Amino acid sequence: MSSDALRSADTEAARRVTEARWPDGIRCPHCNSRRATERHRPERRWPQWRCLDCRREFTAVTGTTKHGTRLSPSQVEQRQREERAAGSRDDDPARRFSRGAKEVLNALRQRPNGATVRKVAEITGISERHTRRVLNRLAEAGLARERDGLVRDGHRLAPKRLWELTYSPSCVRLLGHLPRQRAPMSAPPDSDTVPPQFWSLFWSGAEGAEVSLARDELHIAGTLIGNRDLSAEAWALQAVSSETLEVLANSRGYDAGDTGSLIRSELRSRRSVTA
Ligand SMILES: [Zn+2]
Structure with missing residues (x-):
């Protein structure tokens, strides 16, 4: 030519x-x-x-x-x-997303009660400006959304704009393809209760509203881990203690297959973080 x-x-x-x-x-x-x-x-x-x-x-x-x-x-x-x-x-739907987008998705997955842009940036280690850009792109793709929420600030609750996953079918499918990566500086869950979007996975919605991590940790872990709802499973995996995960890993129905290897890999990654 x-x-x-x-x-x-x-x-x-x-x-x-x-x-x-x-x-x-x-x-x-x-x-x-x-x-x-x-x-x-x-x-x-x-x-x-x-x-x-x-x-x-x-x-x-x-x-x-x-x-x-x-x-x-x-x-x-x-x-x-x-x-x-x-x-x-x-x-694999995750292929279409940049590394930054995957990290932000993972950060939101760890904060089922919502997170401010600043908190997401803190978890991912990405700048706030870039985090906001990524969040806007995820919102356009129907994977994340912004809403008004309340955040504990000392002794009072302050109104803040919070980001959260939409848990739409395509969002849940995508989470299933994302490596379960524990972001550095991952924070413990905000509260002792199960987030409302997972209540329906319990025997009754009322039960889901009433259980608390302090009292019913093993029950919560047993209900949500190995569940079809991958986001609930991801939440429970990071919310419960290693002791509970150990017990679960040795219980029938949780000791083999995908669920067994998932629990063991979570325990391994915790050990490598503390080592
Ligand atoms: Zn421009």
């Missing part, structure tokens, strides 16, 4: 990559704004935009795994096609 033909093939490929990324219009990958203008830079291989809100520039590969690539747009398009084919083969 002549260099002119190559260039026009790249222009076409860049256009298709852009359309595939933003099928309903360009969005700034830095701040999610829809207001952007294209910059006239014919010497560049990728069309450049400038965001009218945050003033930063971006291309169709900014913030993706192809960010800063030396590959031409045609090569990037080819790689993306291969990756999509591989992704649909093993059908």
